[in-house]
Amino acid sequence: MIRVAVGIEAIGVYAxxxxxxxxxxxxxxxxxxxxxxxxxxxxxxxxxxCEDAVTNAxxxxxxxxxxxxEAERGAVEAVIVGTESGLDFGKPISTYVQEYLxxxxxxxxxxxxxxxxxxxAALQTAVALIAATxxxxxxxxxxxxxxxxxxxxxxxxEPSQGAGAVAMLVGKDPHILELDPGASGLYSHEVxxxxxxxxxxxxxxxxxxxxxxxxxxxxxxxxYERRVDGCDLRSTFAHLVFHTPFAGMVxxxxxxxxxxxxxxxxxxxxxxxxxxxxxxxxYGRQVGNVYSASLYLALCSLIDNGALAPPQRAGLFxxxxxxxxxxxxxxxxxxxxxxxAAQRLPEAIxxxxxxxxxxxxxxxxxAVHRMAGVRDHVFDPEPYDALYRKCLDGRGxxxxxxxxxxxxxxxxx
Amino acid sequence: xxxEILALLRRTVVTVVPEIDATEVVPDARLAxxxxxxxxRADIVTLVMEELGVQIPVGEFGGDHDVRxxxxxxxxxx
Numbered sequence: 001m002i003r004v005a006v007g008i009e010a011i012g013v014y015a016x017x018x019x020x021x022x023x024x025x026x027x028x029x030x031x032x033x034x035x036x037x038x039x040x041x042x043x044x045x046x047x048x049x050c051e052d053a054v055t056n057a058x059x060x061x062x063x064x065x066x067x068x069x070e071a072e073r074g075a076v077e078a079v080i081v082g083t084e085s086g087l088d089f090g091k092p093i094s095t096y097v098q099e100y101l102x103x104x105x106x107x108x109x110x111x112x113x114x115x116x117x118x119x120x121a122a123l124q125t126a127v128a129l130i131a132a133t134x135x136x137x138x139x140x141x142x143x144x145x146x147x148x149x150x151x152x153x154x155x156x157x158e159p160s161q162g163a164g165a166v167a168m169l170v171g172k173d174p175h176i177l178e179l180d181p182g183a184s185g186l187y188s189h190e191v192x193x194x195x196x197x198x199x200x201x202x203x204x205x206x207x208x209x210x211x212x213x214x215x216x217x218x219x220x221x222x223x224y225e226r227r228v229d230g231c232d233l234r235s236t237f238a239h240l241v242f243h244t245p246f247a248g249m250v251x252x253x254x255x256x257x258x259x260x261x262x263x264x265x266x267x268x269x270x271x272x273x274x275x276x277x278x279x280x281x282x283y284g285r286q287v288g289n290v291y292s293a294s295l296y297l298a299l300c301s302l303i304d305n306g307a308l309a310p311p312q313r314a315g316l317f318x319x320x321x322x323x324x325x326x327x328x329x330x331x332x333x334x335x336x337x338x339x340x341a342a343q344r345l346p347e348a349i350x351x352x353x354x355x356x357x358x359x360x361x362x363x364x365x366x367a368v369h370r371m372a373g374v375r376d377h378v379f380d381p382e383p384y385d386a387l388y389r390k391c392l393d394g395r396g397x398x399x400x401x402x403x404x405x406x407x408x409x410x411x412x413x
Numbered sequence: 414x415x416x417e418i419l420a421l422l423r424r425t426v427v428t429v430v431p432e433i434d435a436t437e438v439v440p441d442a443r444l445a446x447x448x449x450x451x452x453x454r455a456d457i458v459t460l461v462m463e464e465l466g467v468q469i470p471v472g473e474f475g476g477d478h479d480v481r482x483x484x485x486x487x488x489x490x491x
Contacts, residue, residue, distance in 0.1 A: 038450040191472045208475045210455045215471050252452035256459055 006131045006181070007174025007330055008123075009139070010067070013300055013345055014060035015287050016045030016163040017391035019352040020360045022288075025159045028357060039159060040247035040281070044288030046355060047147050047163035048391060049366035050379040050399040053085040054096045055410065057145035058398040060293075061167035063343065065101045065141070068169075076169075077133075078108040078140035080126055082118030082292045084196060084320075085146040086111060087372045087408070097143060100398055100410055115194065116243055117320025119144025119166070119292035124326075126170040127179055139171040146291035149371060150200040151364035157202060160246045162288025166296035175339050177299065177314070177330040185224030187216045188324040195321070199372040209321055210249060214256050216325035217242070217317055221257060224315075224327045233261045237315035237329065239302050240277045243295045244284040250277065279306035286349050292320075303332065303340045310334045353391050359384065370400055377403045418484045418491065422461055429456045440481035458483070465491045 022041045026033055047056070065073065079101075081094040092111030097103075108129075112121045119142070126140035145165035152158045168176075193212045194204030225231045242250045254277050258269045283301035284290075290297055295318050302314065310332045319325045355363070362384060369377045379400045381388035392399055392413040401411040423438040426449065433447050444454050462469060467490040478486070 034448070035450055038452060192475065193471075205475050206451055207454055208471060210451050211458060211474050212471045214455055214459060248452060252455065256456065260463075 004131060004172055005174055005178045006127050006172055007170070007178040008168045008176040009171045009173050010064045010169040011176050011296070011300060011340065012060050012062075012064045012167040012343060013297060013348070014056050014165050015283070015297075015345070015349050015352070016047060016051075017352055017395075017397070018046045018048060018355050018363070018387065019043045019286070020046055020355045022159045024357065029154050029158065031156065031159070035156065038248045040251065041159060041285050041288065043286050044159065044161065045163040045290075045352060046360060046363060047367065048363055048387065049370060049384065050381060050388075050392070051147065051163070052370045052400060052408075053083050053087070053145045053147045053165070054093050054100075054408065055398045055400060056147060056163065056165035057081055057083075057093065057097045057143040057167070058100045058410075060145065060165035061097070061101055061141060061143050062398075064167055064169050065103070072137075072139065073102075074104050074106070075137045076103050076107060076139045076141050078126055078129055079103055080108070080122040080140060080142050081111045082113075082120070082122035082142065082144045083111060083146055084113055084115050084118055084291055085149070085372075086113060088406070093145070096408060096410065101141075103141065114324045115320035115322050116245070116291050116294060117318050117324040117326070119296055120318035120326055121324075123168060123170065124184075130170055130172065131181070137171075139169055141167065142170055143167045144291075144293035144296055146293065147370070148367075149196060149202050150368060152202055153364070156206065157204070160289045161202070162290045164287055164290040164293060164297065166290070166293040166300070168296065175333060176303070176336050177332060179328065179330040180228075180313075183224065183228050183329050185220040185222065185227060185327040186325070187219035187223065191321075191323050193321045193323060200368060204321065210252075212321070212323050213243075213249070213319050214253055216319055216323060217253050217257055217327070218260055220317065220325045220327040221261065224329075233258070234264075234272070236313060237276070238312035239280070239306055239314040239332075240317075241280045241295065241298045241302050241314055242277070242317040243319045244281060244298050245289045245294065247281040247285050250281060275307075283345065283349060300340060300345060303336050304345060308332060308337055310336060353387070355387075359387055363387070374403050375406055415484050415488050418461075418465075418487045419480070421464055422457070422480065422484060422487070425457050425460045425464070429453050429460070438480055440479065440484070442480050443478070444480070461487055467491055
């Protein structure tokens, strides 16, 4: 069998248009300030009431789709959305995404779910579809897209609930990341650590989730090490990129993995963290946890901010509560940074509108109308008109227009 | 056995968070109340399991544990 390179050809991020400071959340909610440093977060993106997982997905993917030629667009034979923010038990949000992106009807369309692992499940599915086809030029569009459910006020979840999505075009010209075929370590089992049992509820046991993440990281890495000859945690990967619920958790997980696998000293581990992992956390510290997209936002952060001398191998760890995990790897080709730089992500993140507290509370209250299960609603931005005008109006972004008999209709802002 | 595990837990707490006085690690105390953040708590539990040479299913750590229940849990697997 001839080995064909498959991976991410292009990547796009929607990081929201509004944000709030994490320090302010701690102050306003009287959260224990000693836990602030532990999060290693500065801001988080906030979705406006007319933004849901569909608009986040489309707004992340539209620049990628717009850049395709007509022939290339016609070659997109799969649109796969990884999400834990589905809107219907039967109808996947990929149907809306396909429609509003103008993708061809000659296309597979489906949604996959496994909490924050959903984006990786979608990516690996797409990579397998592309690797398996003998047809030249076929592409798949993978989007990891979520929207927070009701703001979990007065809890330590609230500071990290972010907003956004990452879209990835998968094909045989992997300009962003070429995945190492078969190089995956897997570890999954049943555990009830974090959950979204209702459209308006995110809940969980943070200690249990953290322990589960640590355990899965070690076990998935151990399987990767058994599978890939000559693998060495310190030398095989020039960079590491982990699913990032909050940056402090990734730092703790790296420390535990390095201690267990390499026995390195605390000083060595700290230096290794700064060199190999910290560049992947810069965007997450500003945007918050974007659920299934979080690992891929971290990948963008690495490509924009890491000391890249490509081609270099990156080790990636994906974790989804419940739980499923995968440690896998890929090579960053020369040119990856230049291609991502065209997206001007640092500028987009910096350009988000900084919400004052009353606005944050208002948009949090109004978010209930965009949740799964809403039968009828008209999304009139009038109650937050000034915010709508600053953040969305005239920007050509997709927003919710109305829901009628559960059917969502969207429009361009 | 429990006394030994309690002593091990005390040593581990102080290793991870040196600001904590070992005498405060008593059965009714909760690690969070003593000043251990969530990452400290995960480190402590992981290090104690390593020291005991046991791997306790992570699901067992669900819920709200005090020092007494943690020692009991470690003891059940040690």
